Amino acid sequence: MASRASEPPPGRSVTAGIIIVGDEILKGHTQDTNTYFLCRTLRSLGVQVCRVSVVPDEVATIAAEVTSFSSRFTHVLTAGGIGPTHDDVTFEAVAQAFGDELKPHPELEAAIRGLGGEGWEKLSRVPSSARLHYGTDPRTGRPFRFPLVSVRNVYLFPGIPELLRRVLEGLKGLFQNTAVQFHLRELYVAADEASIAPILAEAQAHFGRRLGLGSYPDWGSNYYQVKLTLDSEEEGPLEECLAYLTARLPQGSLVPYVPNAVEQASEAVYKLTESGRGQTLGATLSPRNAGLLEAPCRSRRR
Structure with a gap:
């Protein structure tokens, strides 16, 4: 059965569990970037992700x-174990989980033929109750x-991380929960985490379940010692907590730190060139200069 779009179940709370499949992750042969x-x-x-699990390429375990x-x-999202080789067993495992049979799907067989997919016939055999979702490639x-x-x-x-990203970006509508929007604020504090711990505990107790307050020390930064995250479904509690912390943290300890500053600056420049106000700037950006702006982004992707 094919599907172009799907709506999440009604109600505010939409949750997800992620299952990462692969011996290569558990053995440390490959770094997992899909979870992030x-x-x-x-x-x-x-969507609130509640659990992440990493499992080996074993049918029964998956x-x-x-x-x-x-x-x-x-929602449950699995990543990995889909391909033409002997250790690609996710389809088989999911079929077993729901008491389905693995059967060739005519649409998948046609798609594989269209791609000239000799050796990829295994991908056409899916659980008998499977649905197919055709997204739009964002590129x-x-x-x-x-x-x-x-x-x-x-x-x-x-x-494969690149494929996973493109597929999820092209099928966001399957998971979009319009009833909830999570809001985030990040603060950077130039103070020892232990010294501000009582203030953070008081703040969390004061605001309770209206927001989540996280504290993450960074021993490698020259600019700050602790990153604080304020997370809530509403903007109001975040602004209130921001004011609360600003009034109680050591004076001068909040640092105006901008993460990924070079990347954000280059994006801002190109947005400006696309606007009417940025025509003059756009004319001055030679291909060589443009390359300089893009270079940090390329180096991070390698």
Whole structure:
């Protein structure tokens, strides 16, 4: 069954569990970047990620985790274990979790033929109750030639980070929760974490469940010692807590630190060149100068 769009269940609270599949993660052969991207993106869509699990390429283990997660969370997203080789067993495991059979899907068979996919026939065999979701590639604006497969509330993403990102960006509508928007404020404090701990405890007790207050020391920064995060579904409590902390933290300890300053500056420049006010600036940006602005971004992607 094919699907172009789907609405999350009604109600404010939409939750997710993430299952990362791969021996290479557990053995330390590959660094997991998918978890960070999935958590950050889902949060921006109003979805609260409640649990992340990393499991080996074992059918029974994956199936047990899928069964557990699917009964506890609104959405379950798996990443990895999809491909043509012997250790790509996620489709089989999800089929086992829901008592399905693995069957060739005509649309997937056609898609693989269209891609000239000799050796990829294994990807056409999916759980019998699977649904197919055709998103739009954010880079090209064209529909994906190969769909995302889901079974009930479980969505089976590829493990290759670049592919996973493009698929999720093209299918955000599957997970968007318009009833909730999470708001975040970040503060940078030039003070020892232990010295401000009582103030943070008082602030959390004062605001209770209206917001979450996180404290993260950074021993490698020359600008600050502690990063504070204020997280809430409403703007009001964040502004109130910001004022509360500003009045109580050691005078002068709040640092006007801007993370990723070079990247943000280059983005701001290009936004300005696209506006009417930035025409003069845009004319002065030679290809060489433009390359200088982009260089930090390229180096971070490597």
